[in-house]
Amino acid sequence: MNIQFFKYQGTGNDFIMIDNRTEFFSKNNTKLIKQLCDRRFGIGADGLILLENDKFSDFKMVYYNSDGNESSMCGNGGRCIVAFAKQLNVIHEETTFMAVDGEHYAKISADGTVSLQMKNVEDIKIAADYVFLNTGSPHHITLVEDVKSVPVKEIGSQIRYSDLYGKAGSNVNFVEIISNSLFAVRTYERGVEDETLSCGTGVTAAAIAMNAIGKTTSNEIDVLVEGGQLKVSFQKEGNHYHNVFLIGPATFVFEGTIQSDNF
Numbered sequence: 001m002n003i004q005f006f007k008y009q010g011t012g013n014d015f016i017m018i019d020n021r022t023e024f025f026s027k028n029n030t031k032l033i034k035q036l037c038d039r040r041f042g043i044g045a046d047g048l049i050l051l052e053n054d055k056f057s058d059f060k061m062v063y064y065n066s067d068g069n070e071s072s073m074c075g076n077g078g079r080c081i082v083a084f085a086k087q088l089n090v091i092h093e094e095t096t097f098m099a100v101d102g103e104h105y106a107k108i109s110a111d112g113t114v115s116l117q118m119k120n121v122e123d124i125k126i127a128a129d130y131v132f133l134n135t136g137s138p139h140h141i142t143l144v145e146d147v148k149s150v151p152v153k154e155i156g157s158q159i160r161y162s163d164l165y166g167k168a169g170s171n172v173n174f175v176e177i178i179s180n181s182l183f184a185v186r187t188y189e190r191g192v193e194d195e196t197l198s199c200g201t202g203v204t205a206a207a208i209a210m211n212a213i214g215k216t217t218s219n220e221i222d223v224l225v226e227g228g229q230l231k232v233s234f235q236k237e238g239n240h241y242h243n244v245f246l247i248g249p250a251t252f253v254f255e256g257t258i259q260s261d262n263f
Helices: 030-037 075-087 152-160 200-212
Strands: 002-010 013-019 047-052 060-065 094-099 102-108 113-117 124-126 131-134 138-143 171-179 182-189 194-196 220-225 228-237 240-249 251-259
Touching: 002 075, 013 075, 030 047, 047 075, 060 075, 075 094, 075 102, 075 113, 075 200, 075 240, 075 251, 124 200, 131 200, 138 152, 138 200, 152 171, 152 182, 152 194, 171 200, 182 200, 200 220, 200 228, 200 240
Parallel strands: 013 047, 060 094, 138 171, 182 220
Antiparallel strands: 002 013, 002 251, 047 060, 094 102, 102 113, 113 240, 124 131, 131 138, 171 182, 182 194, 220 228, 228 240
């Protein structure tokens, strides 16, 4: 079977996009999804995303990590699927769509910048040497002095598989303070089991965590990632963060077809 796919990236976090409104693609074929994401023997991507019909919103987003397993919310993937939906003429400038963590609102500008509303955050664990919160995916946040020198894969995997988070694990983010409203972040992603050039839910978690522990007084925070720059904005009432938006580019790379029988 030939599979038509579209490749998108958001600050270097790249995804295979498939229009699955006819439900032709098998969502239970973990092996196929993993092989399609393989950078040597497949198309290559950090994850695979299906765009499907939804009864109550413009479309549904179904996200898989590169290990082939369906996963929690992906912020950059959410921004990319909005751009993909516009390319398919499913939406125009604004949309509401369904993801694994609920409904999301988003808007896309003429230059391809996507502003994606993330879930509200209330439950934040502040420990002596880390912060933990869930922004659609679970994130461990650690402050470092020089983020460039951190062995992200080595330390990230140790924390991800530690007893602290059990079998489910957590994404792990290392954050360097640049200024009151600018931070640098590197992320180890579970499911990819490596550092990615950018993680949308991780960037969102890092920005909120820095505000929660008093490292910034701003509610508009720029975040440098290995693949570019993103912005996080939010409103805060007590310990409650709402109207949380992840803002940045979502870029179409190429499209093609691949024969699944070759796998």
